[in-house]
Amino acid sequence: MSEYSGYSLILSFTHFYKCVYFYRPEFKLMVNLILFGPPGSGKGTQAEKLIERYRLVHISTGDLLRAEIAAQSPLGQEAKSFMDSGRLVPDEVVIGMISAKLDSNPKAGGFIFDGFPRTTAQAEALDKLLNAKKFSITRVLSLQVSEPELIKRLLNRGKTSNRSDDRDEGIVRNRLDEYRRKTMPVADYYDRQRKLSDIEGEGRIEEIFNRLTAAIDGAGN
Ligand code: ADP
Numbered sequence: 001m002s003e004y005s006g007y008s009l010i011l012s013f014t015h016f017y018k019c020v021y022f023y024r025p026e027f028k029l030m031v032n033l034i035l036f037g038p039p040g041s042g043k044g045t046q047a048e049k050l051i052e053r054y055r056l057v058h059i060s061t062g063d064l065l066r067a068e069i070a071a072q073s074p075l076g077q078e079a080k081s082f083m084d085s086g087r088l089v090p091d092e093v094v095i096g097m098i099s100a101k102l103d104s105n106p107k108a109g110g111f112i113f114d115g116f117p118r119t120t121a122q123a124e125a126l127d128k129l130l131n132a133k134k135f136s137i138t139r140v141l142s143l144q145v146s147e148p149e150l151i152k153r154l155l156n157r158g159k160t161s162n163r164s165d166d167r168d169e170g171i172v173r174n175r176l177d178e179y180r181r182k183t184m185p186v187a188d189y190y191d192r193q194r195k196l197s198d199i200e201g202e203g204r205i206e207e208i209f210n211r212l213t214a215a216i217d218g219a220g221n
Pocket of ligand 1: 038087088175
């Protein structure tokens, strides 16, 4: 009898330590999202709302690149000509930037990637970077917006924003071409991992936000 209770005592101790060992709140509660969709699909607008709801660190490669250009850094100088003509910036430039951003936020409860990954090579690099930190992507939210609506939204934004790539219809069309050729295959990459949710991206901002949170909260439960 005493032998038995000694054994169960050991068992419950190991169980206790296992629980403590495996209880890593930063893993369990971490939500890492990718907002995916063509230029003008509302990624920035929805990212702002999602950050607040889920307390995420926002990583927008477009914003990071524009900040590099404003600071006239060598990276910014390299990126500028690509951005001005509506082409994608080379993968290694963008991946390096993401890696630095992940390292500089060690306490983040989760990340939201906006405008990244935009090529399959970037998606593979992101998986590697996250794996090394024992993180993973929770959900990829793909905003669906028709092309005429995208062009309308971008040219409208160009009237009020200081983004020169939104003012010229030729550049806008280049960006949509780049999206179709290089970025759309990224959706298949995450679909194969069963992480992709298509979200109707037209309608009221609040409506779209509700569709996004429903997809996030329903994921993996
Ligand atoms: P939008 O989604 O409206 O095009 P962004 O701010 O996300 O706006 O991107 C602006 C430009 O920055 C892109 O046209 C591209 O040149 C560059 N860029 C942003 N993110 C990436 C990325 N992940 N890979 C390559 N280029 C990028």
